[in-house]
Amino acid sequence: MANGGKTAGGKQLAGQPRWIVWGAALSLLALLTMSVWTATMWRRAPMPGAQRIEVTIPQGASIGQAADILEKAGVIESSEAFELLARTIGDKRDIQYGTYGFFEGEGWGSILERMKRGDTLIVRIPIPEGMPSIQVAERLNGVGRLEGRVEAPAEGTVLPATYEAKIGEKRADVLKRMQAAMTKELDGLWERRSENIAVKSRDEAVILAAIVEKETGDPSERRRIAGLYTNRLKAGMRLQADPTVIYPVTKGKPLRRGIRQSELRADNGYNTYVRDGLPQGPITNPGRESLAAVLDPEVHDYLYMVADGTGGHAFARTYEEHQENVRKWRAYRREKGI
Structure with a gap:
């Protein structure tokens, strides 16, 4: 009996290690399988032509909440596994809110990195040089997939450039960036201003630069025209700039007709045919080059200019020279049937 107990006991002692070994082996195999799967999920690349999702x-979402959203959208297969890997493998940077375009089958590591980098879908908003504020607001309000609406900002406060906005971003925040860009650019140019300027402040620089912006479509003329207006201001002459006549009529939009005599005589705070010095405010949003031209104008003795039919201007030092240039301009218009 003692021998039988030993035999039975021997079978149990011999059997237990085998089950432990098999259990450990299966656990190790499962762990290895899971490790290979997660590594594959982390590093995989989407197939060519994969659908974008x-x-x-949302702002303030945790990595777990983001993982749930990703799984529900079909971007990842397991929110639990994604969160675990993100917390163990990923760095300490927070994820950024916004709308993303992930590709079907994209690696989880790539997805996490893009969320931490804030690589969201964007819209681009071009604001060309010389676009008046009323049209800046119209353009910004016309861009889809942004939130809210904006009113026309103060004239001359927006720096023309191409801006990027996150999908779902507030239009008001985009406008603030446009205005902050103008302040930064103007501050830098003002610090480097030359001594040969007629403006006494940043605000005056924007006002004069807006006129220069509207007067020419030829970038090479900007400093010369800035120098001409600088000379007239220093000499106490009226600027007599046509764009300052048009602005009160259209708020900067194209007039699409000739200027009327009544408009040339209108005393409205902008018309530099009847007003001494600068107009009361900017007539558009000038670009960087026009601002730079006003703060470092070309040094010359020109006081007059008129269009020359090429998109540029003929410049003159005396009124007599100017009248001859005007006659040439009128003859050109007659020849072209304008």
């Missing part, structure tokens, strides 16, 4: 991560 748009996903919006």
